[in-house]
Amino acid sequence: EAQVTQNPRYLITVTGKKLTVTCSQNMNHEYMSWYRQDPGLGLRQIYYSMNVEVTDKGDVPEGYKVSRKEKRNFPLILESPSPNQTSLYFCASSSGDELWETQYFGPGTRLLVL
């Protein structure tokens, strides 16, 4: 089954404790992206990757890092989480063959930073 998976699905942590949210897709997609979703603000892009070893900043990259060492995985790293990073996070991927190709979203990771 074609899918995007994220782990963990739920996470409670404390300020300053480094964490990683993993994202994996089994569709051999080139393009992957991370979004955060907050009430009243909608989905905002954090980082995206056009291919292996190619990453770029989205609209709200501050406080986040990403890496793309292999095609299927695109982890999101919070080196020193702060309460304003409490949010719902979505990973997405698409094939990149055509602009009209839709992005497939993972199930989401709900993060609470205390």
Added chain:
Amino acid sequence: GQNIDQPTEMTATEGAIVQINCTYQTSGFNGLFWYQQHAGEAPTFLSYNVLDGLEEKGRFSSFLSRSKGYSYLLLKELQMKDSASYLCAVNSNSGYALNFGKGTSLLVTP
């Protein structure tokens, strides 16, 4: 910057038709997407428009006017399960990044 506007909330009756509007002002345009998102779940793709006109897919249709920076999503024969948030998103550059509106929360009542 990118500006994508849609109404915050709408209410409609089961069996009726509802139109959700989206206006956009972006630095470029490579297509407009509509997604459906149920509470606590991931967005799912509904439609894509890149040329002017109407795209029909079953009970859902989407319209685009590039000259007006305007799109709408039309939902016919509303069902209770259509209660969800509807997200308008624009691909505004040559990459694959999507800029999303804040979403329209649709409530379908009996």
